[in-house]
Amino acid sequence: MEPAGADELPVADRVFFGGPVITVDQGDRVVEAVAISGGRIVAVGAREEVLALAGPDTVRSDLAGRALIPGFHDAHSHLVLAGEVRRFMADLTSPPVGSRRSIGDLVEALRQRAATTAEDEWIVGMGYDDTLLAEKRHPNRRDLDRVSRDRPVVAIHVSAHLFAVNSKALELAGIHRETPQPPGGLIRRDADGEPNGVLEEIAAFGPVFSQMPPRPPEERLAAIREMAAVYAAAGVTTAQNGSTSLQQLRDLYALSAAGELPLRVVALPDVATAAALVEGQFRLDPAVADRFEIGAVKIVADGSIQGYTGYLSQPYHTPPADAVAGDGESAATRGYPLMPREQLQALIANLHDSGFQLAIHGNGDAAIDDVLTGLEAAFAATPRVDPRPILIHAQMARDDQLDAMARLGVVPSFFVLHTYYWGDRHRDVFLGPQRAERISPTGSALERGLAFTIHTDAPIVPMEPLRLVWSATQRRTASGRVLGEEQRIPLRAALRAATFAAAYQHFQEDRLGSIEPGKLADLVVLSADPLADPARVHELRVEETIVGGQTVYARYQP
Ligand SMILES: [Zn+2]
Ligand SMILES: [Zn+2]
Structure with a gap:
């Protein structure tokens, strides 16, 4: 067992034993036990030695054959967008994720979304995959006009790199017959030259997103909070927000600083946000530094x-x-x-x-x-x-x-x-x-x-x-x-x-990233040893997620 560096090891807040501890340290060691104290890992090693740090108030967690691993560290995802999709958008995904199999299914899902949203809101859906639809094509503006003729409708391709929009959205985005093709994007057209509603890359992002009315702050923050809980339940202890606008940066930071997110966040600024950072438009309180970082x-x-x-x-x-x-x-x-x-x-x-x-x-x-x-x-x-x-x-x-x-x-x-x-x-x-x-x-x-x-x-x-x-x-x-x-x-x-x-x-x-003395106690309890049967590791369950020594998700009474 290696000590944390201090001469005297503290009494542990909690000890884990009774199952494999997969450390992911330099030597990829699997050990018997871990002790945490004050939000950090203080001892890693043989059961007997680690348990020696337990006092009368120490929580003793017998893994009973479950495994302990470092918390999952999200190398790339979009926490905020994922939250927006979950809270504000119709699910347009096909099997194995969702259930849409045809353009008719997409239209139906978007109609349902339209029926449950305010008249002035855009009708947005996410996740259609043209190659998984019976028609083997993208929905076009005529298809989406069947959802609504007077409200803008946007169906986002599963890649998030293409949008299919209805006539109203094209009109609001200012895209018409004479609009030139933008560099780095494409306005797809009918044989007669009319935009058919499918917009690729640069042709989609700016023109469409810039027209969408902003959502109320409380709605935005709720979407992030809900998604962070979903991540935590999946065993994620650090989430990335890949491509962060200044607004998203402020939202994420506000939630982190208020202690309202169960996990750590690394926000990757987009190019415009980076320019704002250079101009000093955003200040970070160092006290929040281990919960929120700009990457x-x-x-x-x-x-x-x-x-x-x-x-x-x-x-x-x-x-x-x-x-x-x-x-x-x-x-x-x-x-x-x-x-x-x-x-x-x-x-x-x-x-x-x-x-x-x-x-x-x-x-x-x-x-x-x-x-x-x-x-x-x-x-x-x-x-x-x-x-x-x-x-x-x-x-x-x-x-x-x-x-x-x-x-x-x-x-x-x-x-x-x-x-x-x-x-x-x-x-x-x-x-x-x-x-x-x-x-x-x-x-x-x-x-x-x-x-x-x-x-x-x-x-x-x-x-x-x-x-x-x-x-x-x-x-x-x-x-x-x-x-x-x-x-x-x-x-x-x-x-x-x-x-x-x-x-x-x-x-x-x-x-972060491994189970070693001195590191922050970001840990996940898995239902069984993943090393035992790698071919079935996706069938394991996350039983508990711990961030900085605090349980942020548990399937059982920890
Ligand atoms: Zn991405
Ligand atoms: Zn990407």
Whole structure:
């Protein structure tokens, strides 16, 4: 047993014993017991020695065969958006997540949402997947006009990179026949040139979101509180808010400072928020520092493979079923970057020079090329010790790109659940078998000794860290086939990618991510030992979630 550093160890507030303690420390040790005191881990080791720290008031938790692991550290998701989807949007997802199977189902779900919201509210739904609908196409403006002709209707694609909107929303967004195609986006059109309601990337985000009326603060905060509770129940002890507006930053901070969130938060400012931070528009009270941190600036380099907007070096396997001639630089070919390479590189250099850590979304290998070239140039021009950039998704990363990441100290964060939710279609529709086998190449990253993380990107898919870990070890598609056998990683590596490595990615590995003396007591009790049967780890339950020594979720009386 190693002491916490003090000569005299404190009496423990609580001790855990009677089940495997999977520490995810340097040596990946599994030990017998843990003691916590004052919100920190004070002792880790043999049962007898740890129990010696228990006094009359110490809570003794016999795991009775359950396992203790470090709390799940969210390497990439969108806490606020997930909360908004849950509270304010119709669920448009198809199996295995939801139940919509046709455009008619989407229309029905949006109608129900319309019936339960105020007349002046936009009708928004999230999560439709064109390739899982009977019609094998996106809903268009005529479909969505069936929901309402006088209220704006927005159906957000499951990738969140495309929106389908009705005529009223097009009108409010100021998009019409003469609107030119914006760079980094696409207004899809009918054969006769009318916008058909499907908007990609830059064509969707700004024009549509800027027109939506703001929601009342109490509603916004309630959505975040509710979602934080969902995360905590899933075993998440640190949540990320990937891409944070100034408003979201203020909301998250207010809740954290008031002690109203059960977990820690790392907020990644978007580019506009980063500029506001540089101007000093936001101040952080150091007293809240271990509950709330501002992390890397989030940049988006391309779109989504399943939206045909991920930027590939080679064409997509099959063109989209509803591709329309005259779509220009779209879909049918290689996808596209959200900004020209030179612009991306200038942005990277600028933010790096301002001292920010960078977190860059890149799915296609052509986008990843642009990102890596940009990082290399920025680091060469302004060297900095350990800039630790994050490549969010890195889905199509090639071997030569993983080598470059190792050289540049890039932490790839893989959305490995793509293999489960989209693997079958990645193989048959979007990428073809060869490229599909290699998506989210965790095996190759492990081989190179890269520090890498894995994430759910919630609300893109549900926040289920155990399914995430399972997916990295099994790579089974929804139909049960294995996609990319050689990219599977051992359970311990997958656990590390969802805990310690994620803390490392956030520069928090000195105090979070593993069960070691001196670290904050962020812990999860699992219903059984995950090492016993990695193929069934997704069937385990989170029984208790502990943040800073406090129980924030429990299925039983702790
Ligand atoms: Zn992304
Ligand atoms: Zn994301």
